[in-house]
Amino acid sequence: MLFSEIYSAYYNTVASIISCSQKGDLDSDSIYKLVHESAFPESYLTIGTALETGKWPLIKKDYSTNIKNKPTMPLSLLQKQWLKTILEDKRFKLFVSEEIKTRLEKDLSGVEPLFTEKDFYLYDKYEDGDPYDDKTYIHNFKIILAAIHQNKKVKVEYTGRFGHTKRFIFLPCKIEYSQKDDKFRCLSKVRNRHAVLNIARIKNCEIDDGLKAGDITEIDLPCSDKATVTLEIYDDRKAMERMMLAFAHFEKSAIQLDENTYRLTLNYDAFDETELIIRVLSFGPMVKVIEPQRFVDLVKERIDEQIKCMSRK
Incomplete structure (x- = not known):
């Protein structure tokens, strides 16, 4: 594993114990306290016992240590x-x-x-992504991110889809990224109505310190209509494992039909449908859309468009 929460916790906990020993402040109670604060509740049975019995020869019986240098965790x-x-x-x-x-x-x-x-070469991805090097864009993004953390409202100048500039105050609730569009969008509340704002369309914004919102919950977040799609997965080249990883953040259920075939049902937001179609198609013949028929038709349309594009090359 590249970065391990478990092993890093263990190493950092033992490093804290050694540092405490170097200061002459270590005893059995402090070992328990350090393990409880830095690792996991059951870790004392492993770490504390291994150190006090000498299985890990880092701490002596009098709770001193032969290690002179302060322990560090250098990166590999x-x-x-x-x-x-x-x-x-x-x-x-x-x-x-x-x-x-x-x-x-x-x-x-x-x-x-x-x-x-x-x-990497990403298929079926728009090329007009957000201007990540633009200083105004970076500034506006950080303002919105700060407002979310501080639970505050934002004054904004926003360019609508028809090019008209609007000025209003909104409450940013959550930032989402679309891989298909290569764009960030902000799920917001504007005058108690839900809105999805493209961050690249923001011309200027600033936190309104005079307006602090109440606590935000998932219920407050803007949402679209929910939809469901059922897929049949042929478990070749670890297709099922890759599907579960690709759609890990979706609400889903899966059943095994036979030794190599699974049926997966995904629940998703309707405004993410185009991106979902693209991601399903990326699995090729290992995945078949079962229902609804409307989603099946959309997949067929997308494949027909790809075939036409390839024939013109």
């Missing part, structure tokens, strides 16, 4: 390569400050990324 080369890959993602700058980005670029200057954007 693989971890650094993964971080360099994330750092080079064009969307990374939206979520961190310029100071953090510059520091990471310096720390990882001699590291090659695991892969780059050029290593």
Whole structure:
């Protein structure tokens, strides 16, 4: 595993215990306290017992240690390569400050990324994605992100679909990313009505410190009509495993029909339907749409369009 929550927790907990021992403050109670705070409830039976019995020869019976240097958790080369890959993602700058980005670029200057954007070719993806290098776009994105964290409303100048600029106040609730469109959208409330705003269409925005919203719950989030699609999966080349990973964030249920065939039912938001069709098609002949008929027809239309495009080349 590249990054492990379990092993990292164990290593960091033992590092805290060793640091405590180096200060001369360690005893049985403090070991229990450190394990309870940093690891998992049942971890004391593993970590505490292993240290106190000498199975892990890091702490002596008098709770001192022979380790002189402060324990650290240096990153492996693989971890650094993964971080360099994330750092080079064009969307990374939206979520961190310029100071953090510059520091990471310096720390990882001699590291090659695991892969780059050029290593992937995405089919059926729009080319007019959001302008991630635009300073105004970055500024507006961070303002909205801050407003969500602070639970505050935002004043905005917004360009509508017909090019008209509107000024209004909205409450940002959640930011979503569409891989098909390569765009971020903000699920919002405008005058107590649900709205989905494309962040790239925001000309200017600022947090309204005078207006603080109440607590936001899932019930408050804008939503579209719910829809369901049923798929039959032929488990060749680990198709079922890949489907479960690809649609991990969807509400779903699955049953096994025979040794190599499964039936998967997905619940999704209607405004994500086009993207869902594209993702289903990416599995090729291993997946068959069973119902509803309307979704079957949409898949056929998409395949016909692809065939026509290929015949013109």
